[in-house]
Amino acid sequence: NAGVTQTPKFRILKIGQSMTLQCAQDMNHNYMYWYRQDPGMGLKLIYYSVGAGITDKGEVPNGYNVSRSTTEDFPLRLELAAPSQTSVYFCASSYSGTSGLGSTGELFFGEGSRLTVL
Amino acid sequence: AQTVTQSQPEMSVQEAETVTLSCTYDTSESDYYLFWYKQPPSRQMILVIRQEAYKQQNATENRFSVNFQKAAKSFSLKISDSQLGDAAMYFCAYTAAGNKLTFGGGTRVLVKP
Numbered sequence: 673n674a675g676v677t678q679t680p681k682f683r684i685l686k687i688g689q690s691m692t693l694q695c696a697q698d699m700n701h702n703y704m705y706w707y708r709q710d711p712g713m714g715l716k717l718i719y720y721s722v723g724a725g726i727t728d729k730g731e732v733p734n735g736y737n738v739s740r741s742t743t744e745d746f747p748l749r750l751e752l753a754a755p756s757q758t759s760v761y762f763c764a765s766s767y768s769g770t771s772g773l774g775s776t777g778e779l780f781f782g783e784g785s786r787l788t789v790l
Numbered sequence: 791a792q793t794v795t796q797s798q799p800e801m802s803v804q805e806a807e808t809v810t811l812s813c814t815y816d817t818s819e820s821d822y823y824l825f826w827y828k829q830p831p832s833r834q835m836i837l838v839i840r841q842e843a844y845k846q847q848n849a850t851e852n853r854f855s856v857n858f859q860k861a862a863k864s865f866s867l868k869i870s871d872s873q874l875g876d877a878a879m880y881f882c883a884y885t886a887a888g889n890k891l892t893f894g895g896g897t898r899v900l901v902k903p
Contacts, residue, residue, distance in 0.1 A: 713895060714893040716893075717891070764835075777825060777885035778840060779835070781835040781836070784833045
Protein backbone atom coordinates (compact mmCIF):
# COMPACT_ATOMS: atom_id res chain seq x y z
CA ASN A 673 0.00 0.00 0.00
CA ALA A 674 1.83 3.09 -1.30
CA GLY A 675 -0.27 5.75 0.51
CA VAL A 676 0.78 9.26 -0.57
CA THR A 677 3.63 9.43 -3.06
CA GLN A 678 5.50 12.64 -3.87
CA THR A 679 8.07 13.24 -6.58
CA PRO A 680 10.74 14.46 -6.80
CA LYS A 681 12.23 14.16 -3.31
CA PHE A 682 14.87 16.79 -3.99
CA ARG A 683 15.17 19.54 -6.58
CA ILE A 684 17.33 22.59 -7.14
CA LEU A 685 15.85 25.36 -9.27
CA LYS A 686 17.26 28.58 -10.62
CA ILE A 687 15.37 31.81 -10.02
CA GLY A 688 12.65 32.20 -12.62
CA GLN A 689 12.40 28.53 -13.52
CA SER A 690 9.15 26.62 -13.23
CA MET A 691 8.42 23.10 -12.09
CA THR A 692 5.68 20.77 -10.95
CA LEU A 693 5.69 18.71 -7.78
CA GLN A 694 3.72 15.54 -8.27
CA CYS A 695 1.48 13.97 -5.65
CA ALA A 696 -0.57 10.80 -5.92
CA GLN A 697 -2.59 8.86 -3.38
CA ASP A 698 -4.09 5.39 -3.72
CA MET A 699 -6.44 5.46 -0.74
CA ASN A 700 -9.43 6.97 -2.59
CA HIS A 701 -9.34 10.01 -0.30
CA ASN A 702 -11.35 12.93 -1.53
CA TYR A 703 -9.40 15.60 0.37
CA MET A 704 -5.86 16.53 -0.67
CA TYR A 705 -3.52 19.27 0.52
CA TRP A 706 -0.20 20.94 -0.16
CA TYR A 707 1.76 22.33 2.76
CA ARG A 708 5.15 23.97 2.95
CA GLN A 709 7.48 23.77 5.92
CA ASP A 710 10.23 26.32 6.32
CA PRO A 711 13.23 25.44 8.53
CA GLY A 712 12.28 25.20 12.21
CA MET A 713 8.70 26.15 11.51
CA GLY A 714 5.29 24.52 11.37
CA LEU A 715 3.35 23.71 8.24
CA LYS A 716 1.53 26.33 6.24
CA LEU A 717 -1.28 25.40 3.86
CA ILE A 718 -0.73 26.39 0.25
CA TYR A 719 -3.74 24.88 -1.54
CA TYR A 720 -6.25 22.17 -0.87
CA SER A 721 -8.91 20.23 -2.73
CA VAL A 722 -12.14 18.65 -1.49
CA GLY A 723 -12.59 16.54 -4.58
CA ALA A 724 -11.80 16.20 -8.26
CA GLY A 725 -12.32 19.49 -10.06
CA ILE A 726 -12.42 21.56 -6.87
CA THR A 727 -9.49 23.48 -5.43
CA ASP A 728 -9.14 26.37 -3.02
CA LYS A 729 -6.44 28.62 -1.63
CA GLY A 730 -4.85 28.14 1.74
CA GLU A 731 -2.73 30.54 3.80
CA VAL A 732 0.16 31.03 1.37
CA PRO A 733 -1.00 30.45 -2.24
CA ASN A 734 0.96 33.18 -4.02
CA GLY A 735 3.40 31.84 -6.58
CA TYR A 736 1.72 28.45 -6.81
CA ASN A 737 -1.03 26.77 -8.79
CA VAL A 738 -2.79 23.43 -8.47
CA SER A 739 -5.19 21.27 -10.39
CA ARG A 740 -7.23 18.21 -9.44
CA SER A 741 -8.40 16.40 -12.54
CA THR A 742 -8.61 13.01 -10.81
CA THR A 743 -9.20 11.79 -7.27
CA GLU A 744 -5.69 10.33 -7.14
CA ASP A 745 -3.50 13.21 -8.34
CA PHE A 746 -2.90 16.70 -7.03
CA PRO A 747 0.11 18.37 -8.68
CA LEU A 748 1.56 21.65 -7.39
CA ARG A 749 2.96 24.04 -9.98
CA LEU A 750 5.60 26.63 -9.15
CA GLU A 751 5.80 29.43 -11.69
CA LEU A 752 8.80 31.78 -11.77
CA ALA A 753 10.59 30.25 -8.79
CA ALA A 754 11.93 32.66 -6.16
CA PRO A 755 14.36 32.09 -3.24
CA SER A 756 11.42 32.58 -0.84
CA GLN A 757 9.99 29.32 -2.17
CA THR A 758 12.93 27.34 -0.82
CA SER A 759 11.20 24.95 1.54
CA VAL A 760 10.10 21.38 2.13
CA TYR A 761 6.77 20.65 0.51
CA PHE A 762 4.37 18.07 1.85
CA CYS A 763 1.38 16.61 0.11
CA ALA A 764 -1.31 15.03 2.26
CA SER A 765 -4.72 13.42 1.90
CA SER A 766 -7.64 12.67 4.18
CA TYR A 767 -11.06 11.09 4.10
CA SER A 768 -14.55 12.18 5.06
CA GLY A 769 -15.69 11.69 8.60
CA THR A 770 -19.16 10.92 9.88
CA SER A 771 -19.61 13.93 12.14
CA GLY A 772 -20.54 16.36 9.39
CA LEU A 773 -17.28 18.24 9.67
CA GLY A 774 -16.16 17.04 6.26
CA SER A 775 -12.66 15.67 6.42
CA THR A 776 -11.80 14.00 9.73
CA GLY A 777 -8.63 16.04 9.73
CA GLU A 778 -6.51 12.92 10.04
CA LEU A 779 -3.95 13.58 7.36
CA PHE A 780 -1.82 11.02 5.63
CA PHE A 781 1.40 12.64 4.51
CA GLY A 782 3.89 12.00 1.77
CA GLU A 783 7.62 11.97 2.55
CA GLY A 784 8.14 15.53 1.42
CA SER A 785 9.98 17.26 -1.41
CA ARG A 786 12.93 19.48 -0.58
CA LEU A 787 13.11 22.38 -3.01
CA THR A 788 15.99 24.86 -3.17
CA VAL A 789 15.81 27.97 -5.34
CA LEU A 790 19.15 29.62 -6.09
CA ALA B 791 -8.58 33.10 11.96
CA GLN B 792 -7.77 30.16 14.14
CA THR B 793 -4.32 30.05 15.70
CA VAL B 794 -2.42 27.25 17.39
CA THR B 795 0.39 28.09 19.79
CA GLN B 796 3.09 25.80 21.10
CA SER B 797 5.08 27.79 23.63
CA GLN B 798 7.90 25.27 24.15
CA PRO B 799 10.41 25.23 21.27
CA GLU B 800 12.27 22.28 22.82
CA MET B 801 11.80 19.81 25.64
CA SER B 802 14.29 17.32 27.00
CA VAL B 803 13.36 14.13 28.82
CA GLN B 804 15.28 11.23 30.31
CA GLU B 805 14.54 7.83 28.86
CA ALA B 806 11.66 6.13 30.74
CA GLU B 807 10.52 9.46 32.21
CA THR B 808 7.45 11.52 31.35
CA VAL B 809 7.27 14.74 29.36
CA THR B 810 4.31 17.03 28.73
CA LEU B 811 4.01 19.27 25.69
CA SER B 812 1.76 22.33 25.77
CA CYS B 813 -0.63 23.57 23.12
CA THR B 814 -3.21 26.34 23.19
CA TYR B 815 -5.56 27.35 20.42
CA ASP B 816 -7.94 30.12 19.62
CA THR B 817 -11.38 29.44 18.16
CA SER B 818 -14.99 30.52 18.36
CA GLU B 819 -16.22 27.14 17.15
CA SER B 820 -17.86 24.61 19.45
CA ASP B 821 -17.23 21.51 17.37
CA TYR B 822 -13.73 20.72 16.16
CA TYR B 823 -10.87 18.24 16.18
CA LEU B 824 -7.45 18.54 17.76
CA PHE B 825 -4.41 16.49 16.88
CA TRP B 826 -0.83 15.79 17.78
CA TYR B 827 1.44 14.84 14.91
CA LYS B 828 4.98 13.52 15.17
CA GLN B 829 7.70 14.35 12.67
CA PRO B 830 10.82 12.21 13.15
CA PRO B 831 14.11 13.07 11.43
CA SER B 832 12.91 11.11 8.40
CA ARG B 833 10.48 14.04 7.96
CA GLN B 834 7.28 12.08 7.27
CA MET B 835 4.52 13.30 9.57
CA ILE B 836 2.49 10.69 11.40
CA LEU B 837 -0.60 11.05 13.54
CA VAL B 838 -0.04 10.39 17.24
CA ILE B 839 -3.43 11.10 18.76
CA ARG B 840 -6.75 12.78 17.97
CA GLN B 841 -9.35 14.42 20.20
CA GLU B 842 -12.90 15.37 19.23
CA ALA B 843 -14.05 18.48 21.03
CA TYR B 844 -17.49 17.14 21.90
CA LYS B 845 -15.94 14.23 23.79
CA GLN B 846 -15.11 15.04 27.40
CA GLN B 847 -12.94 11.98 27.86
CA ASN B 848 -9.28 12.55 27.14
CA ALA B 849 -7.87 10.48 24.28
CA THR B 850 -5.19 7.88 24.98
CA GLU B 851 -3.00 5.87 22.63
CA ASN B 852 -0.64 3.53 24.49
CA ARG B 853 2.03 5.77 26.10
CA PHE B 854 0.52 8.95 24.67
CA SER B 855 -2.34 10.78 26.34
CA VAL B 856 -3.82 14.23 26.19
CA ASN B 857 -5.24 16.68 28.69
CA PHE B 858 -8.02 18.49 26.86
CA GLN B 859 -9.35 21.56 28.62
CA LYS B 860 -12.03 22.97 26.32
CA ALA B 861 -12.86 26.06 28.35
CA ALA B 862 -9.21 26.98 28.62
CA LYS B 863 -8.58 26.03 24.96
CA SER B 864 -5.68 23.92 26.02
CA PHE B 865 -4.57 20.57 24.59
CA SER B 866 -1.40 19.13 26.12
CA LEU B 867 0.30 15.87 25.17
CA LYS B 868 1.86 13.59 27.76
CA ILE B 869 4.44 11.03 26.69
CA SER B 870 4.96 8.42 29.37
CA ASP B 871 7.88 6.00 29.66
CA SER B 872 9.76 7.97 27.00
CA GLN B 873 11.75 5.96 24.49
CA LEU B 874 14.62 6.96 22.21
CA GLY B 875 12.27 6.56 19.26
CA ASP B 876 10.05 9.32 20.65
CA ALA B 877 12.68 11.92 19.74
CA ALA B 878 11.07 14.11 17.07
CA MET B 879 9.26 17.33 16.37
CA TYR B 880 5.71 17.31 17.68
CA PHE B 881 3.04 19.49 16.14
CA CYS B 882 -0.31 20.36 17.60
CA ALA B 883 -3.04 20.92 15.00
CA TYR B 884 -6.64 22.07 14.88
CA THR B 885 -9.52 21.85 12.43
CA ALA B 886 -13.11 22.99 12.65
CA ALA B 887 -14.12 23.04 9.02
CA GLY B 888 -12.60 19.64 8.54
CA ASN B 889 -11.11 20.75 5.29
CA LYS B 890 -8.03 22.54 6.61
CA LEU B 891 -5.66 21.92 9.47
CA THR B 892 -3.90 24.74 11.27
CA PHE B 893 -0.58 23.69 12.77
CA GLY B 894 1.39 25.08 15.68
CA GLY B 895 5.06 25.92 15.37
CA GLY B 896 6.22 22.64 16.85
CA THR B 897 8.12 21.39 19.90
CA ARG B 898 11.32 19.42 19.54
CA VAL B 899 11.57 16.52 21.97
CA LEU B 900 15.01 15.26 22.90
CA VAL B 901 15.28 11.92 24.70
CA LYS B 902 18.40 11.34 26.76
CA PRO B 903 19.56 7.74 27.31
